[in-house]
Amino acid sequence: MEAFSRLYGRFRRLMHLHTVHRRQQGLCAAAKVRLSVQQAADVWARRFEEAGVSEPGPSSQYIVAHVLGVKTMANLEPGILGRTLTDVQMQQVWELCGRRLCRMPVQYVIEEWDFRDITLKMRPPVFIPRPETEDLVSFVLADLQPAWGAGFTVLEVGCGSGAISLSLLQNLPRLRVIALDRNKAAVDLTNENAHRLGLRDRLQVLHLDVMQDAEKVLRECGLVDVLVSNPPYLFSQDVTSLQPEILDRFEDLAALDGGADGLQIIRQILSLAPHLLKDQGRVYLEVDPRHPPLIEQYVEEAKEVGLQYIQTQCDITERPRFSILQKTRPER
């Protein structure tokens, strides 16, 4: 403990040096102190905690693991934890942790993240996929997998980094996907991730806004078997009370704000769905926990919309998170 305090004292003096002389000195001053993998992670966890950065422990661990070329510290052999970091590694850890000190989300700091069985590149301000959305993909797969997605087409509205589309393509070798996003940066990032995963040939990414370009969407997307979306669904008033990581505008707030009741984009998607789906085609949506009964009521009252509410599913925290609907067969 005493040794740790002494080491931490040296670290504090070096941090001061580092922030003052960073530009002038090229190589990080901290490189002159030799830290082991575990020590570096602990020192930065403490620094993050003092600065009020959320998840101080996990943040430093993910960054150190990334510098060492693995996903998590759990993947390191116990022997490696005591090994001294090289100068280059120290510099990388310092640089990345410096970004995290500014509240930049870890996913943007290390520029990548895992989503189900794929690893995606992350870049601000494109929306970072949330763990709940992994279950949305599970529900779509459960319905499509028996037929191995043979010749099916899926339309994703608001693809962001391409998490949902690419995860579906990865698991269903014969699936085709059309993905839309109103943000050009998201379109580019989805294309980049598709290229990295070798899934470019079955994916078409379009720079379209489902609110502004509705007619173009209907023209270009044709009839699809499944419509899936994790649309902006937060209530506008809730957007202001978000975590600093999100509020500090690293992430595009437009990817979160769903209007006063959070249903603005969802309503638009539901109104377009019957014109985009084949008969018996399904809609899978991730929504706010308050939405499912409202959506069910909406399609019940507006029968001419042509959609039937199938079911609500919960996420891993037992909150109602997903709405599944189906296009009803037109009455003859």
Added chain:
Amino acid sequence: MNWKRGDYVLVYYSSRVLRFDIFISLSVGLPRIRAAGKRDRIDLDSLNEEHLEEQFVRGSGPGGQATNKTCNCVVLKHIPSGIVVKCHQTRSVDMNRKKAREIMQEKLDIFYKGEDSGVLKQRKEQEWRKLEKRKRARERLEKKQLFKENALADSKQGEHTR
């Protein structure tokens, strides 16, 4: 190809494991696939979800788009045996849950079957293979040394006789 249910077929598959799943379909009676190059699959009893208790480090926040929590560690507990598995191998909750279940299956196999456990048998076999490999490598090295010594001895003898 007239395969019967239960036949084994050797298949080489790419590093993208899920592509390989195309060829498996027990429901249509295709043979079980043994993957070459990777360790043999052992038949483990499937888990009963009702006996499992899962815990995630997610916090009490609103979740979904409103939160960006990165800690995706999964803790899985098997109630009847009390075995607990903690998995933080990936940065995906879904993958950690799957891997936690795989680890749990192996641990339960050892717990309930003891010496008869397929997992233990496979580990013993791997250990044995490793030892055999080392033994063979040692023997080869000794033979080489012997050959060198003999060759040296012969050449010296040759010099003397000249």
